[in-house]
Amino acid sequence: MNSPDQPILRDIVLVGGGHSHVGVLKSFGMKPVPGVRLTLICTDMHTPYSGMLPGYVAGHYEYDEVHIDLSRLAVFAGARLYRDEVIGLDRVNQKVICRNRPPVPYDHLSINIGSTPQLAQVPGASENAVAVKPIQRFNDRWLALLARVKQHPGQLTIVVVGAGAGGVELLLAMQFRLRNELRQLGRSPDDLTFHLFTDAPVILPTHNEGVRKRFVSALATRGVVVHVNAGVTEVFARSLRTASGETLAADEIIWVTSAGGAPWLRDTGLALDAGGFIRVTDTLQTLTDPNIFAAGDIASMINFKLEKAGVFAVRQGPPLTENLRRSVEGVALQVYHPQTSWLALISTGDRYAVASRGWLGFAGKLVWQWKDWIDRRFMSKFQDLQPMAETVQSPPSAPSVKLNAEESLQAISAIAMRCGGCGAKVGATVLSRALGNLHPVDRDDVVIGLKDPDDAAVVRVPPGKAMVHSVDFFRSFIDDPYIFGKVAANHALGDIWAMGAEAQSATAIATVPSGLESKVEDVLYQMMTGALEVLNEANCALVGGHTGEGKELALGFAVNGLIDDDPDKILRKGGMRPGDVLILTKPIGTGTLFAAHARLAAKGRWIDAALQSMIVSNRLGARCLFKHGATACTDLTGFGLLGHLVEMTRPSGVDAQLNLSALPLLEGAEECVAAGIVSSLQGANVRLRRALRNQEAMVNHPRYPLIFDPQTAGGLLASIPADRVEACVAELRALGYVHTAIIGTISAQTDALEPITLAD
Numbered sequence: 001m002n003s004p005d006q007p008i009l010r011d012i013v014l015v016g017g018g019h020s021h022v023g024v025l026k027s028f029g030m031k032p033v034p035g036v037r038l039t040l041i042c043t044d045m046h047t048p049y050s051g052m053l054p055g056y057v058a059g060h061y062e063y064d065e066v067h068i069d070l071s072r073l074a075v076f077a078g079a080r081l082y083r084d085e086v087i088g089l090d091r092v093n094q095k096v097i098c099r100n101r102p103p104v105p106y107d108h109l110s111i112n113i114g115s116t117p118q119l120a121q122v123p124g125a126s127e128n129a130v131a132v133k134p135i136q137r138f139n140d141r142w143l144a145l146l147a148r149v150k151q152h153p154g155q156l157t158i159v160v161v162g163a164g165a166g167g168v169e170l171l172l173a174m175q176f177r178l179r180n181e182l183r184q185l186g187r188s189p190d191d192l193t194f195h196l197f198t199d200a201p202v203i204l205p206t207h208n209e210g211v212r213k214r215f216v217s218a219l220a221t222r223g224v225v226v227h228v229n230a231g232v233t234e235v236f237a238r239s240l241r242t243a244s245g246e247t248l249a250a251d252e253i254i255w256v257t258s259a260g261g262a263p264w265l266r267d268t269g270l271a272l273d274a275g276g277f278i279r280v281t282d283t284l285q286t287l288t289d290p291n292i293f294a295a296g297d298i299a300s301m302i303n304f305k306l307e308k309a310g311v312f313a314v315r316q317g318p319p320l321t322e323n324l325r326r327s328v329e330g331v332a333l334q335v336y337h338p339q340t341s342w343l344a345l346i347s348t349g350d351r352y353a354v355a356s357r358g359w360l361g362f363a364g365k366l367v368w369q370w371k372d373w374i375d376r377r378f379m380s381k382f383q384d385l386q387p388m389a390e391t392v393q394s395p396p397s398a399p400s401v402k403l404n405a406e407e408s409l410q411a412i413s414a415i416a417m418r419c420g421g422c423g424a425k426v427g428a429t430v431l432s433r434a435l436g437n438l439h440p441v442d443r444d445d446v447v448i449g450l451k452d453p454d455d456a457a458v459v460r461v462p463p464g465k466a467m468v469h470s471v472d473f474f475r476s477f478i479d480d481p482y483i484f485g486k487v488a489a490n491h492a493l494g495d496i497w498a499m500g501a502e503a504q505s506a507t508a509i510a511t512v513p514s515g516l517e518s519k520v521e522d523v524l525y526q527m528m529t530g531a532l533e534v535l536n537e538a539n540c541a542l543v544g545g546h547t548g549e550g551k552e553l554a555l556g557f558a559v560n561g562l563i564d565d566d567p568d569k570i571l572r573k574g575g576m577r578p579g580d581v582l583i584l585t586k587p588i589g590t591g592t593l594f595a596a597h598a599r600l601a602a603k604g605r606w607i608d609a610a611l612q613s614m615i616v617s618n619r620l621g622a623r624c625l626f627k628h629g630a631t632a633c634t635d636l637t638g639f640g641l642l643g644h645l646v647e648m649t650r651p652s653g654v655d656a657q658l659n660l661s662a663l664p665l666l667e668g669a670e671e672c673v674a675a676g677i678v679s680s681l682q683g684a685n686v687r688l689r690r691a692l693r694n695q696e697a698m699v700n701h702p703r704y705p706l707i708f709d710p711q712t713a714g715g716l717l718a719s720i721p722a723d724r725v726e727a728c729v730a731e732l733r734a735l736g737y738v739h740t741a742i743i744g745t746i747s748a749q750t751d752a753l754e755p756i757t758l759a760d
């Protein structure tokens with residue numbers, strides 16, 4: 001979690017993790033601007049590097065070799081990463097509209113979202129062709145295509161529509177790979193026939209004659225049928241038709257023709273060109289709004305006609321970075337003039353490439369090796385990242401951000417508050433603005449709540465019900481207040497569900513780092529929106545709270561639940577019986593994964609999956625366990641699996657066997673502990689190893705450290721009568737707890753002092 005001493009004064013929001021923005025992030029990571037916060041909003045955690053995509057398709061590279069891990073890069077840059085899809089802009093209020101979260105405010109905005117396929121223009125193309133753009137969906141589509149081709153028996157005709165560098169290179173890479181795959185399956189590679197269609201009179205129209213000849217020859221040698229002057233006008237389920245009426249039966253049709261701008265841009269009021277791309281000046285500022293920049297495929301430079309290629313997006317990274325820096329400093333921007341001729345290294349799939357620049361062209365295996373070296377060197381800039389703490393950093397410098405008089409006053413006061421580590425209340429105006437738009441659920445049993453605030457909230461306990469109380473509080477472990485709010489609320493509710501109760505009401509306690517009022521207000525709003533979505537979904541009324549300023553963002557809840565006033569209806573920790581079976585409803589590993597995340601040692605997709613798991617509510621799971629006769633239940637939190645299990649076996653007077661190989665694990669957890677990375681709470685949890693009967697025998701098991709791993713918003717650990725366990729597990733999985741596993745058994749207590757035995 002990034003918690004700089006300098007309060008946040010300006011927000012630069014980067015929309016899309018394209019080739020230009022990765023450069024911006026890297027540069028700001030190396031040389032941050034005090035008081036400036038970067039937020040990257042991106043639909044994906046891993047962004048493909050276009051130069052290596054054909055090599056990946058051909059089978060020369062693995063997925064992680066050709067993808068930039070935006071999550072690690074964001075941690076390196078001290079930037080917030082919001083995984084979401086941007087669907088609009090509110091330019092009047094300077095906010096980015098996202099599909100799944102509250103609007104994100106910006107002071108300066110940059111858009112680098114690539115291009116969008118224009119299949120709708122050709123009847124049948126959307127339904128029957130595979131578009132290779134947008135690039136972020138490319139991998140899914142390629143893997144699906146690979147699987148389809150492998151499963152398809154007999155002859156196959158594959159068509160690529162579009163004969164620019166992308167289409168030609170992709171066709172040759174696919175052909176190389178698919179022929180190899182068929183060979184390995186014992187099938188004839190000649191079962192595959194490839195066709196290339198273009199509406200132009202030649203292939204590679206933007207390259208010189210010599211380069212074109214080399215590719216014409218390569219395509220002919222490899223048996224590819226090339227159709228020039230053959231624009232595809234209609235696509236059917238298994239065929240296509242061209243403008244001249246020619247038809248061709250085809251099993252797969254891949255669409256690599258020119259793409260356009262994302263449709264949502266049309267409603268932003270930004271000036272767009274005929275293709276829907278954002279018109280930008282030589283400073284990469286949009287024509288319409290100097291606070292908004294655009295780069296890469298989505299930008300259309302008004303003074304230069306550029307190809308839509310990753311190489312330009314990469315090159316626009318440094319001038320974009322410079323101009324974003326200058327914008328916050330309020331100084332004149334730099335003019336950027338792209339090169340008019342550039343070097344393209346186009347591969348033929350078989351570790352052979354053609355170099356093309358202006359009138360120049362040469363080819364060979366050495367050219368491919370050269371390209372490989374250039375591409376790997378580029379990627380290493382984003383892969384070999386050192387954690388910020390280990391990088392040599394210059395001492396904090398005075399903010400160079402240009403502020404108005406009111407902002408300067410607020411900044412001085414925020415710095416004073418931070419130095420004092422102050423726990424002062426957040427100002428009433430900020431609080432009422434941030435919380436004013438939140439709408440907690442209405443409940444009849446809330447007598448006095450947030451709608452009619454008083455010194456304290458008053459809730460009714462209906463007749464026949466007892467009240468269940470619980471409290472949880474922790475600091476943010478991610479740079480995303482909205483998701484953190486969700487996780488914190490879900491974590492706090494966990495105790496209520498684990499008791500078999502229904503949530504009724506909650507009071508919140510939060511600390512927010514001080515700063516400009518607008519920034520404090522937004523963080524609070526984002527965090528409480530996330531939390532309230534979870535509370536409302538649980539029909540739990542937020543009835544009050546307290547917010548202070550502190551060094552770190554933190555949130556907790558005191559939650560009240562209601563339960564039938566009948567001891568038999570309460571799910572306790574102490575009811576386990578010999579013969580019961582142990583169930584865990586969510587995978588474990590959050591402690592080690594987030595420790596690794598802070599050290600740049602976790603993959604973005606691991607963190608993403610862990611967060612998804614953390615926001616899954618235990619509500620339905622607890623009901624299901626109760627229905628199937630659970631004898632004991634608890635939710636996994638900071639004490640880790642072993643700690644919680646011991647909390648159950650002790651009062652139950654039983655022993656337990658835990659099967660390590662059966663434990664459901666979050667992806668990456670095993671890798672992280674194997675790398676020796678554990679949570680700071682692990683040390684305290686490991687003391688409980690004295691509860692293990694065969695600790696010495698199992699200490700070297702790769703999963704052993706994970707039984708001590710502290711969990712945030714973990715799953716439910718429960719004991720179930722053996723004859724009901726199968727039905728219970730099936731129902732839990734159907735309810736969405738897909739990782740639910742039987743992880744051990746309960747037996748009668750023996751004379752041994754240690755209640756838990758580990759099994760492999």
Ligand SMILES: Cc1cc2nc3c(=O)[nH]c(=O)nc-3n(C[C@H](O)[C@H](O)[C@H](O)COP(=O)(O)OP(=O)(O)OC[C@H]3O[C@@H](n4cnc5c(N)ncnc54)[C@H](O)[C@@H]3O)c2cc1C
Pocket residue numbers: 015016017018019020021041042043044046047048050051052053054084085086087112113114115132133134135136138166170262295296297298308309310311312313314
């Ligand atoms: C198969 C293939 C091979 C190619 N080979 C080459 C090559 O060898 N050399 C070359 O120079 N070019 C190549 N290209 C072209 C190249 O991929 C593009 O020109 C390049 O990716 C454009 O880069 P960009 O930074 O503009 O955007 P992109 O690389 O497309 O990145 C866009 C980013 O924005 C995100 N995003 C998109 N929409 C949203 C949204 N609404 N909200 C939030 N995030 C969003 C995406 O997730 C992605 O991270 C190839 C293209 C394809 C399809």
